[in-house]
Amino acid sequence: MSQSAAPVLEARQISKRFPGVVALDGVSLALFPGEVHALVGENGAGKSTLIKVFTGVHRPDAGELIYNGSPAAFGTPLDAQRAGISTIYQEVNLVPMMSVARNLMLGREPRGRLGVIDTARMYGEAERILAGYGVVTDVRRPLRTLGMGVQQMVALARAVAIDARVVIMDEPTSSLEPREVETLFSVIRKLKDDGIAVVYVSHRLDELYAVCDRVTVLRDGKVAHTGPLAGLERLKLISLMLGRDLDEVKSGGLTRFSRDRRRAGKRDGAPPAVRAEGLTRRQVLHGVDVAVWSGEVVGLGGLLGAGRSETAKAIVGALRLDSGRVLVAGLPLRTGSTTAAVRAGAGLLPEDRKAEGIIPELSVRENIALAALPSLSRAGVVSDAKIDKVVEVFMRRLKIKAASPHQPVQELSGGNQQKVLLARWLAIRPKILLLDEPTRGIDVGAKAEVQALVDELAEEGLGVLLISSDLEELVEGADRILVMREGAVVGELSGDDVTEDKIMASIAERGAESDG
Amino acid sequence: MIGSPGREQVSRVLQQHGALMVLAALVIVGSLAFDSFATEGNAASILVSSSFTAIIAIGMTFVIISGGIDLSVGSLFVFGGVLAAYGSQYGLFVALALPLAACGLVGLLQGLLIARTGMAPFIVTLAGLLGVRGLMLAISDEGATTYLVKDSAFAQLGQGGVLGLTWPVYITAILAVAAMILLQRTAFGQNVYAVGGNEQGAALMGVPVARTKVYVYLMSGLLAGLAGVLNAARLSSGVTILGIGLELDVIAAVVIGGTLLTGGAGGITGTIAGVLLLGVIQSLINQVGNLTSAFQQVVSGLFLALVVVAQRLLGRAQRLG
Structure with a gap:
């Protein structure tokens, strides 16, 4: 990135009001060719609104947008896209039932004779493009039959392939596995070399530091900080996002779980709050045993697709099982009935709160x-x-x-x-709470509150099963950790063994050549 | 991916071509069981009587894939027929242009209402169903006046033909092929799938969502009108008592053909198979003899329920695969 170059996209004193809320208040941001620009802030800071102004979804009430040196006003997302501003949204916004190739090429399908779509060429081109993203698959398959990571890559490939000069990524890694994140990063670096400007929105600090050059922090609709990321201390960044005193953040740690303790759970002869035995479902779970006693937080560790969410769903009867049983406080549950689970006192906070929760x-x-x-x-x-x-x-x-x-x-x-x-x-x-990614996608402040609450509930005697892909959250929040891989529990860590290193070692222990 | 791609492919083929397979099976069984089934005359009669439903069903397929529904087609069918018979006194051109213009306009208005105001297709086209039937009654003295076709060239369009089949069958075939190309091999067709599969996503991918919807309802209106026109030519008159509940038969045929009522998936081949399947079932029941046509509806209903259950199971299998 060269600061001397003119910015490709620039927001100047942009303001945007919604009934009762000032979403953006005089926000300025310059985006240079070949830079990866982190855009961070708590929920409600104005990130989404700013992105939507960039992409033509919203029109600013005041201020102007400069694109390629001249004022621009995009009426629709299509206008912005045609001008070269592409966006990848948090939830994959493709058409699940259409084939991979058709999703990738929608709107610019290669034409053959008489103007009809040349399907052979379309499939060939789609395969070639996707190969550059490490995706090798039958492009004629419906998109929905592929994993989330692959879908995300298709979305990315689509965004880049339309001659983009600016690519905006809104939480692109939220459904990716570590290996896929690496692929994504290499794609981002390639974009950078090609002089494309990337706006990178994420809650994951590791990723920001791994791939971003500069950062703009939004808070309450205003720019709280903008500058190079490399010299910026993590805690300083968090304090900028939160608008809190640096020392306060430091003393609070990065998560709000009370540390320096591992509860043992009340094992005084009483049956566990929940015990699952031999949960089995073809291709998904292979004889999973889990027990959570009252008053302890048990973490489920593992990679995406290891069967953690499925285990939680199976316990509350939301996943049909081939065999296995669940006991709540010693009493067996009728399998496959969520009503029975709720009545017995087992509640699941699902991973996808939009679709399955609220x-x-x-x-x-x-x-x-x-x-x-x-x-x-x-x-x-x-x-x-x-x-x-x-x-x-x-x-x-x-x-x-x-x-x-x-x-x-x-x-x-x-x-x-x-x-x-x-x-x-x-x-x-409840007697037992199952929390599936309870802090995903929520802002730092709320995250800390939720974590503190989980801790408090366990202290009061509730059994908690915690699923999190955030290793730090898992280590600080859980008293005991079960590590899953390919639908089976492959290890248990307790006491001083509950560390990020040990979890990763346990995940990597067996059969590293096949991925789940 | 884990899992057997074979199973997933099988379920996809079943979803797309299930109706065609059942159709083939029924034809074979029917031919073996009844001597009078596999005759040229019976085949022609099934094709001719199915052609009008098929034309409407082609339009309905686009509407349903786009995630909508068009309840007005039964009314547009009879309206188009009456207008065509009425217009035939002014010659062939008016007999064709008047109903197509009127039905196209109704379709266009419905499309605009649905696409621009975000009203539910169900409500808008229900209003269309009621309103258009009212219009038809208004121009036919409450249905008492049946206009007779005065133009022999126009009548030929419905009655003439070659190789034992009337023109409507050939027109249907041409329309079906054109619709297949439109749906599978043009940007418009892709947009229809995208809008039905994920409307918000389609908008963000730059698909002209509103325009696509307007075209889809315009097309459905035009095709329903055209079916009415051809039927009037066949009957040599604008019969006013037709088309009641026809929209439901058409929707049933489309769904039996493998098009998802929730939008986003489906195709013309399936729809044609679905229409023919219903026609063959009716013919077979006629062959049995002592069963009334009420029984045909029972069978069609059962069949529809079966297809929807199968679709759910197949959809599940595909997701797992």
Whole structure:
């Protein structure tokens, strides 16, 4: 990157207002050819809005966008794309039922005679393009039959292939495996060499430092800092994002789990809060045994696709099993019934909270009360007073930030949505909570609160099964760790063995030649 | 990927060509069981009577793949027929142009309402179903007036033909091939799949979502009108009591043909197979003799339910594979 070159894309004093919120307040950002620019900030800092201004989804209320040295106004995402600004969104925004090749080439299919699409050439080109991204697959297969990582690569390939000068990546690694992240990084470096400017949005600091040249920190719709990333200390970066004192962040550590302790769980003869025996499903789980005692946090470690989420789902009856059984507090559950699991006191906070957790149009109150309705009603009639009380208690305790209990939950930030889900399960007075990536995609502040809460719940005697791809979170949060790989538990770590190194060693231990 | 690509491919083939296979099986069984089934006359009669439904179903396939539904086609079918018969007193051109213009306009309006205001296709086209039937009744004195076709050239369009098949069959075949190319081999066709498969994603990928939807409903309206026109030519009159519930038969045929009601997947081959399948079932039931046509609806209904269950299972198999 050469600072002397003119910026390819520049935001000048951009402001954007939504009813009741100032999303962007005089934001300026210059993007130079051949640089990878990290864009960071807590949820609600204005990152998404800024990206949407760049890509023509939103029009700024004030300020101007300079593209290639002249003012630009993109009316639609299509305009921005044609001009050379491509975006890869957090959730893969392709068409799952269409083939890989058609997704990749949509809008610029090679034409043959009479203007009809030349399918043979289309498949050939698609294969060639994808090979450059380390993806070798039958491009005629529907996209949805491929793994998330491959889908992400197709999205990336598509974004780059349309002669992009600017590529915006919004949390591109959130569903990638480490190996795929490496491929992504090598692609980014190649883009850089080609003089393409990359905007990189991520919550993962390791990645930012690995691949980004400069960073812009947004906070409350304003630029809090912009400059080279290399000399910037991690804690300083976090304090800029949070707008908190540096010492405070330092003393708090990077996660909010109380450290220097490993609880043992209450094993005084009582049955475990949950015990799963021999969970088996063809191609997914191979005889998984898990036990969580009251008062302990058990972490499930492993790579993407190791069967962690599937194990959690199987325990609460949301995944059909070929064999195996689950006991909650010593009593066997009817298999395959989520109702039975909830009644017995097992709650799952799913990985994909948008699709499997919250009901976006319903209010905070209704979302919280959902699972507990049977206990909050008499003779089938729901008691409003009881619900109000429960909702009030949990909104206060979990510090859920909402205008009122009646606000639709879709209007809350990701962190607050997650807390609403937690409240939903706490309201049923669970014996065991299964948390699948509870802090993914939520901002640093909310993350710390959720972590502290998990800790507190375990102290109070709840059994917690924690799934996280953030090793640090796992090590600091869990008392004991079960390491999974290819649908089986391959190791257990407890006490002083609970370290990132040991987890990685355990993952790598066996059969490293095949990947799950 | 883990898993057997073989199983996934099998399920995909079944999804796309299941209707065709069942059709072939039924034809074979029918030919063996009934002497009068596998005759040229019976085959021609199935093809002729299926051709009108097929033309509408082609348009419906585009609509459903795009994630929508068009309930107005039954009304447009009868409206187009009445207008064609009425227009035939002014010659062949008017008999063709008047109904196509009117039905195309209705389709266009519906498309604009759906695409630009974001209203639900179900509601907009339900309004179309009611409104267009009302229009038809208005121009036919509450259905009491049946216009007769005055133009012999126009009547020939529905009744004439070669090789034992009438022109509507050939027109259907040409339309089906054109629709296949349009759907599979043009940008517009790809856009239809993209809009139905992931509307938001399609918009972000630069697909002109609104325009695609407008075209799809315009096309459906035009084809329903055209089917009505050809039917009027066949009957030599604008019969006003047709087309009630036809939209549901058409939707059933499209879904039986493997097009997902949720949008994003499907095809013309399947739709044609689905239409013919319903035609063959009807013919077979007629062959049995003492069964009424009510029984045909029972069988069609069962078949539809079966297809939807199979689609779910196949979809699951594909995702696992």
